[in-house]
Amino acid sequence: MSNIEYNFDSIIDRKNTNCLKYDALNQFFGEDNLQPFWVADTDFETPNFIIDKIKERLEHPALGYTFKPDNFFQTITDWQKRQHQWEIENSWISTTPGVVSGIASSILAFTEKQDKIIINTPVYYPFYATIEGLERTILRNPLKLQDNRYQIDIEHFEQLAQEGAKMFVLCNPHNPGGTVWSKKELQAIGDICVRHNIIIVSDEIHSDLILGERKHTPIASISKKISDKTITLMAPSKTFNIAGLATSFVICSNRKIRTTLDRTIYAVHIHGGNLLGNIACEAAYEYGEEWVGKLIDYLASNCELAIQFLKQELPELKIMKPDATYLLWIDFNAYGDEKEMEKRLKEIAKVALNKGSSFGEEGKGYFRFNFGCPREVMIEGLNKIVSAFKN
Numbered sequence: 001m002s003n004i005e006y007n008f009d010s011i012i013d014r015k016n017t018n019c020l021k022y023d024a025l026n027q028f029f030g031e032d033n034l035q036p037f038w039v040a041d042t043d044f045e046t047p048n049f050i051i052d053k054i055k056e057r058l059e060h061p062a063l064g065y066t067f068k069p070d071n072f073f074q075t076i077t078d079w080q081k082r083q084h085q086w087e088i089e090n091s092w093i094s095t096t097p098g099v100v101s102g103i104a105s106s107i108l109a110f111t112e113k114q115d116k117i118i119i120n121t122p123v124y125y126p127f128y129a130t131i132e133g134l135e136r137t138i139l140r141n142p143l144k145l146q147d148n149r150y151q152i153d154i155e156h157f158e159q160l161a162q163e164g165a166k167m168f169v170l171c172n173p174h175n176p177g178g179t180v181w182s183k184k185e186l187q188a189i190g191d192i193c194v195r196h197n198i199i200i201v202s203d204e205i206h207s208d209l210i211l212g213e214r215k216h217t218p219i220a221s222i223s224k225k226i227s228d229k230t231i232t233l234m235a236p237s238k239t240f241n242i243a244g245l246a247t248s249f250v251i252c253s254n255r256k257i258r259t260t261l262d263r264t265i266y267a268v269h270i271h272g273g274n275l276l277g278n279i280a281c282e283a284a285y286e287y288g289e290e291w292v293g294k295l296i297d298y299l300a301s302n303c304e305l306a307i308q309f310l311k312q313e314l315p316e317l318k319i320m321k322p323d324a325t326y327l328l329w330i331d332f333n334a335y336g337d338e339k340e341m342e343k344r345l346k347e348i349a350k351v352a353l354n355k356g357s358s359f360g361e362e363g364k365g366y367f368r369f370n371f372g373c374p375r376e377v378m379i380e381g382l383n384k385i386v387s388a389f390k391n
């Protein structure tokens with residue numbers, strides 16, 4: 001393997017590459033000429049230890065069906081142990097083309113139409129689309145705001161559990177808040193799920209991007225009882241900027257649950273995977289540890305800088321400091337209503353941010369800013385926002 005390169009400051013032109021973040025602006029925002037800080041996709045180069053492996057494979061002239069070698073599973077198992085001190089077994093892992101398709105497969109495998117599924121709101125918007133698209137009923141557990149930080153309302157969660165919920169879809173760490181849930185909170189909701197026979201589907205896609213002191217706890221690592229009820233979903237896509245390769249995985253220690261879930265994954269026929277995605281995933285976890293460490297340092301500095309700058313220039317914004325991810329959840333309510341802010345961001349600042357209400361009604365008036373980009377790009381975007389709101 002060649003030496004690892006760290007090019008977080010390098011600005012790459014992603015336009016005209018069928019890049020969702022840049023090339024689909026018109027489709028999502030009705031305008032092309034915006035600087036994008038929306039979708040959770042970084043602007044960093046995919047690391048060279050992944051690109052090199054893909055190039056090596058492309059030297060071969062045939063790209064037929066593929067299967068995953070033992071080492072694919074071993075790298076995931078080793079990564080979980082190193083990063084999260086979570087001991088899993090290779091046989092607990094299945095693959096899906098995405099975390100969201102893993103959530104959908106879990107819903108299909110363990111619930112019926114109209115069954116109740118709990119989510120903590122506001123939350124990553126495909127949770128709504130997937131649950132409602134499959135005609136299940138959402139039970140909302142609104143997050144509590146304490147010192148500008150989200151907390152899970154445990155009492156309300158228990159009430160919802162008593163209403164006959166069949167499943168709980170958790171976002172851990174949380175998107176959009178970037179919250180790393182405490183072990184205590186996770187244990188409390190995990191125990192409630194155990195008591196009420198609720199399956200936990202834990203989306204832990206952001207778990208490798210922990211910026212601060214708080215440690216990520218895979219909910220399934222807390223106790224055997226909770227693990228027995230949990231399907232964990234993870235992927236290297238956010239961390240290594242390989243979301244376009246559509247490769248993610250499911251971890252489940254409970255053989256019965258795993259077998260039932262696998263049956264659905266096989267029935268829908270999404271187990272096979274993507275030849276290049278599998279190679280990328282294996283390389284990411286085999287060689288990526290140091291690179292991720294440096295990425296986290298870079299992101300943490302971006303985060304600090306963005307918060308300080310916005311606080312100083314636009315003191316009425318309320319900014320949630322994320323424990324994880326590269327997403328800043330900003331409350332613009334002091335500056336006007338959401339529609340007006342949306343217009344100002346688009347028409348005056350010329351930036352594209354995710355609108356808070358798309359994460360649920362509790363997010364109204366917030367916007368989500370993606371700082372997973374070279375610092376120079378981030379500063380340019382922040383300056384545009386500040387000018388648009390100062391005047």
Ligand SMILES: Cc1ncc(COP(=O)(O)O)c(C=O)c1O
Binds near residue numbers: 100101171203
């Ligand atoms: C919490 C969360 N889950 C899942 C995804 C997407 O997962 P996938 O592309 O693997 O379906 C994202 C992407 O932004 C996310 O933030």
